[in-house]
Amino acid sequence: MMMMRVVAVAALVLASVVVGVLGAPPKVSLSAPVHDAVAGAEGVARRVLGEEVALNIVFQEIPPNVADGHDVFEIETVDGQLVIRGNTAVAMSSGLYWYLRYYCNSQVTWGVNDSGRQINVSAQLPVVKPMVRKVNQVRFRYYMNVCTVSYSMAWWNWTRWEKELDWMALHGVNLPLAFTGQEYIWYEFYSSLGLTDSEILDYFTGPAFLAWQRMGNLKYWAAPLDKDWRTSQYNLQLKILSRARELGMVSALPGFAGHVPTAIKRIFPHANLTQTAGWANFNSTYSDVSLLQPTDPLFLQLGTKFYKMLIKAFGTDHVFQMDTYNEMQPSFTNMTLLAESNRVVYQAMANADPEAVYLMQGWLFHESYWTPEHVKVYLSGVPDDKMIILDLNTEANPVFSLTSDYFGKLWIWNMLLNYGGRRGLYGNATDISTRPLLDLHRAQGTMDGIGITPEAIENNPVMFELMLEMGWHATPPDMHDWIAAYASSRYGKRESLTQSAWQLLLEHVYDQPDIDRFHMEMVPDLSSSESRNSNTTALVQAWRLLVTAAVNGSLPITGPFSYDLVDVGRQALLNLWSDVRGMLVAHVKEYNANIDSSPSTAASHVPAIKSLFTLLLDITSDLDRLLGTDVNYLLGVWLESAKATAANADERATREFNARNQITLWGPDGEITDYAAKQWQGLVSDYYVKRWEMMHDATLSALNSSTKIDTSAPKDTLKFEQAWGNENKTYPTAPQADVVKVSAAMLQKYASSSSNYTVSTGFDVPFKDIYQGWTRDVAQLQILCDADPTCVGFNSNGYLKNSLTPSKSSPGTKFYIKNT
Template identity: 40%
Template structure:
C-alpha cells in the first residue's frame, strides 16, 4: 500500500480524473439551471441573524463587526462577500445574503484569528483589537448552492437533538456557507393529520410510523412500523422544533427543502380504499414484510394526487414554503416496472402533486439509486424518470460524486440541473477516511464538463460529528473556482485548528492527508474494522492506506501534546487518531488469533486472546476521556425526549438498536457502528470474548467451529445489550492526553512486534 504515496501514482490518478471526467471539457458551463429561488427574508432580518450569531460566537463583541446585506435583486444569483477593515478598527462585511456574510466572517476568523468552529469544539481565539485587513477581500461563490444533509442524517445524527444543539448546527451551516438544506423534522405530525383525514384510525396511524431512530427509511418507503409507535408527544415536540429550525434557517437566507409525497402509503390506506391501484414492493435491508414491502400507488391512481396535494397544503399551512421539495420514490427499491413509460408517469405524478399546490415547485431527488443499481437504471430508465418534470424543475443530487460521480454517464443528468455532492460517511461510523483528491478536483471537473448543468456543491453524509477535516476541506473547495494546493491548505488548516504553528502537528496532518484521507478506489466509507463487526474466520485485511502513516501521525501528535495541552479540539484529534491506531491493532491481533486457530495452536490463541481483550478494555477507557466518544451521551439525549417511563424505554431501545443490531434480528447488523466508551466494553469486547472462547473450546474439544451457532450466540449477546438497562456516563473521565500517552507506550511496541510478523 505504500506505493500509493509515490508521486508517479499521484500524477496517474490526477490524469485519470481529468481524462475520464473531462475528456470533452470546456471553459464555460451550459444547460438550463434552476429557476431563481431567493430567500423571502428581508435584508434586515438576515443582518440581524448574523449579528445574533456573532453574539453567540464572541459574546459582547458583535459591535466590532459592521454587517450589511446588499440588494441582490438585480445581481448574479451566486453568493459573494466582501471584507475590509474600517478606520475605527471594525471589520466591514458586505454580502449578498446572511449566509454569505457568515461565511465571510468565518474566513476572517480562520485566516486572521486562527480559529475553527467545528462539531467537536468551538475554538474562538479572537484577539483585541481585531486584526486589520490591509486590503479589501472579495469572493464570489462559483456555484449557486452549497447543499447540506442526506435523507439519513436526521436519523443517524439529529434524531435526539434539542433546540440548543440545533442552534449550534445552524450557526455551523451559516459559517460554512450552506444556503440550501433539508428540513425534514416534524413531518410525521403533518402525515398523521392527513392520514386521519383519509379515514385511518389513530391505532392504524401509530402502527404505520417507525420509531424515531428509523424515520429516515420510513420516509423513503423502505420501512414501516419498526421500533414504533411514535407517541403523540413526539409529534408535538418535533412539530414545535421544526418551526424553530425553519425560522432560524430562513433568517440567514437559507432555503430549507421540505418533503413532498413520493407515492408510498400505509397498508391501511389500501384497506380503506378497496380497489386502489397499488403495488406492494419487495423487501428491503433483510427486513421481512412485517416491516418492509411498502405499498406504492400507481401513477394514474386518483389517490396519488389527493394525498400528495393534501400533504403539501397542510405542510404549507404549518411550515410555509421555499419552493424546493424532496421526494425519493425508488431509494434502494426496485420499481414495479422497467418500462420507461411507467417511470416517466410516476415522475410526472410526483411533480404534478407539487405544482398543484405550489406552481413554483422544484423537485429535489437523490441520484443515489442510479449508481447503486446500474443494472436496472440504464440510460432509458434514467432519462424517463428525469423527463417527468420540465428541465430546470428537477434538482438532482449526485450523492457520492467524490468517488462515483453519476453525471458523466448521464450526460449531465440529461439536462436537469444537479449538485455535486460529497457523501463521505455511511451509518455515522467513526473511522478516519476521505477521498481528498476527488473532493478537491471533482467539483472543478464537473463544473467545466461539456454542457454541464451543475449548479452547486453539497455535503451529504449519512452521519456527522466525525472526520472534521474533510468537511472543512469540502466547504473551502465550495468557495474556490479552481482546485486547492492540498499541502498548503492542510498546513493552514492545522494552524487554524490549534491556534498556532507547530511542525509536529503539521507533519501529522500531512501524513494523514496523503494516506488514510486519500482513498482513491471508490469504496464506500463503512468502517469494516473487525473491532466493530461480528468476528469471523474469513475476515480480510483490506486497507487503502499504509497503517504506518497513522502510527507516525499518532507519534507526532503526542510530540505536540505539551504545546496544545489546553486545546479541547486537539484532545479530540488525539483521541480520534489513537482510536484509529487501536483499530489497526485489533485488525492485526484478530488475524493472529485466527491464524493460531487454523494452525491449531491453543497456547498462542489464548495468549493473543488475552492481549486483544486487554486492548479493548484500554481502548474503552481512553474513549471515555472525551465527551465525543461516550455512548452515554447518545442514550441520555434519547431519554431526554421522553415524557414518561414508557417513552424513555422506547427511545432507549431505538438508540441502542440503531448502533448495534439495526433491526429486530440483526437485519443490517453493525451498519451504524460507533467506537464509543460503553459500547466497546459492553458490546464489541464481549462479542470478541465470546468468539475467542468458542475458538478455544473448538480446539480443546476437537470440535469444528460452527459459524451459525456462534452467530446465534452473538445475536443473543446483542439482544441482551439492548435490555441491559445500564446507565452510561455522560461525563468524560481521565485525562485524554495522559491516557493516549499510556496507550502509546503500551501498544506501540505491540505494533512493532506485529509488523515483524511475530504474533
C-alpha cells in the same frame, strides 16, 4: 503535488472555454427567502463569538456577483473597523468564517457541548488589508442526507439545532434538508382521510428509524411514535424553519412520494397499491410497505392535499425532496408510464405551489433497473427548470457520468463519505480539492451546486471543512498549504509537531476514499480477512507527534485537540487490533487444517492462539479506556439524549430501545447488524468486548477438547445482542480520565520500541511467513512478534517469521531477530 495543481488549473481554463461556447441549460428559479441579511449575520456572530467581540464587526449588505448572480463576500478593515459584506446572511457568515479560519486561527466544527469549537478571538481583531473578495462558484450549497436526521439528529433539541444552523451559515450552506416534525403533518393528513389512530400508528416506526419509514423501506419497527414526540418535533421544526429563513436559507421540505399505510385501502378500496419488496431482510411485519402508484389518479389527489397541509403548517421555500423508488424499482417497464409516474410526483407539488422545485436523490439510479434509457425517460416527466438532482456520492460513485449529466437536469456534486456513522479516518482530500471544480466546468452548466450528504455527521471534520469551502475557490487550493492552515485554526496556532502530524495524515491517510471496517465492531468470526486501505504506519507516526505535542504542553488541550488525540489514537489501536486478529486467523486456519491429520502440528499453534486472543481483548479494553477521555466518544451521551426527549417512563423505554437497537442489531434479529456501529466508551466494553469474550471462550473450549474451532460467532451471540438492546444500564456522559495521560500511556504500551531485538541488514528468510502485518512500524511489529510464541523475528516489509533458516541475501531489507 504542484504538477497536479497546475494540470487541474489548466483543465479548468479549458473547460471554461468549452462552456462559454456551448452555453448553459435553463436555470432553476430559486432565490433566498426575503430576510434581513445584516441582522441574520449579526445573530450568528453574537452566538458564535459572544456579544463583546461581535460588536466590533460591521456587516453590510451588497448585491450578488454581477456576472453570474452568485453569492459573494468581502472582508476588509476600514478605519480600524472590521467590515464583512455579503449579499445574504449566509454569504456574510461565510465571510466571517473565512476571517476566523485564516486570520484568527479559529475553527467551528461539530462536537458535543461545543467541544468542536476553537475560538481564538478577542475584541482586538486582526487587520485585513487588502480587501478579500470571494465569489462562490455555484448557486447551491446543499447539506444533509435523508439518513442524517436519524443517525445523528434523532434526539436533538433546539439548543443543538441552533448551533447546527449557525454551523451551516458559517460553512456557506444555503439549501439544507428540513425533515424534522413531518410526522405531525402526516398524522393529520392520514386522519383527514379517515384512518384511525391505530391504523396510522401501525405505520410509523420509532424515532430512530423514521428516515427509512419516510423512504418507504420500513413500517412500525421500534414503534410506537407517541403524540408527545410528534408534537414536540413539530414545534421544533417551526423554530428550525424560522431561523433558517432568517439566515436566507432555502429549506427543502418533505414531499409526497406515495408510500402510505396499507389501511388506506379501507378508505379507497380501488386504490392501486403495490407492496415494495421486503427491504434488507425485514419480514412483512416491518417491511413490504404499500406504494400508491403515481399512475393512479388518486396519487395526484392525495399528493396535492398533503402539500397544501404541509405548506399551511410550515410555509414554503418552494423546494420539496422525496424519492419514490429509493433502493427499490418501479413495478412496470412501460416507458410512457415511467415518465408519467415522475410527472405526477411533480404535478402534485406544483398544484399546491406553482413555484415548486422537485429535489430528488440520484441514489436510486444505482439499481440495475435504471439503464440510461430508463433514467432519461423517467427524468423527462419533469421540466428541466423544475428539478434538481443530488448526485449523492459523487466523490466515490458518481451517477452523473453514467447519465449524460442527468440529461439536462441541474444537479449538485456531493460528498457522502460516511455510512451509518461508523468511525474511521479516510477520504481523498486532494481529489476533493480538484474534482468538484473540474466537473463544474466540464458539465456545461448542468452542475450548479456542491454539498455534503453524509449518512451521519460528527466525524472526519477535515473532509467536511474542505468540501464546503470548495465553493469559494475558483481554482484548487494547494493542499499542503491548506492543511497547514487547517491545523493552525484547529489548535489555535501553528506548532511544528502538529503541523508535521497533519502533513502525514494528508499524504498517507486522507489520500484515499476507501473505508476500513474493523471486525472489532462486527459480529465475531475467525476466518474473514481485514480490509487494508489506509497507511497504518504513517498514522502511528502522526499519533506519536500529536501525543508528544500534548505531553510537551506545546498547545492547550482544547476540544478539537482532545478529539484528535482520541480519534488518531483510536484508529492506531484498531489498526493494530486488525493485525492481531489477522495473525489469530492465520493460526486458527493452520490449527483446523491439522487437528484431524496431524494433532501435534495443530497443538503447536495453541499457545499462539491463546496469547494473541489475550492481546486482542487487552487492546479492545484499552480502546474503551481511551474513548472514555473525550465527550464525543461516549455511549452515555447518545442514550441520555434519547431519554431526554421522553415525557414518561414508557416513552423513555421506547426511546432507549430505539437508540440501542440502531447502533447494534438494526432490526429485531440483526437484519442490518452493526451497520451503524459506534466506537463509543461503554458500547465497546459492554457489547463488543463481551461478544469477543464469547468467541474467546468458545475457542478455548475447542482447544481444550482438541476439536476444530468454529470460526463463526457462537450460537448464543444473537441472544446476548437482543438482551443488551433491552437493558437500561446508564453510562457516563462526561470524560472519565485525562486525555493526555491516557493517550501517553496507550502510546507507551502500543507504539514504543523494545530492546529485545537485534537488527541485521541485508538478509531475509523466505517462505517462513506467519503473517504479513498491515503495519510496517517497527515498534508495533515487535508487539505482534512478542505476542506470538512461534515468531522468531520479522523483516522491514512486515513479514513475521517462524524460522531463521534458510536465509538469503536481501539488499535493503532489515531483519529484526527476537532475542531469546
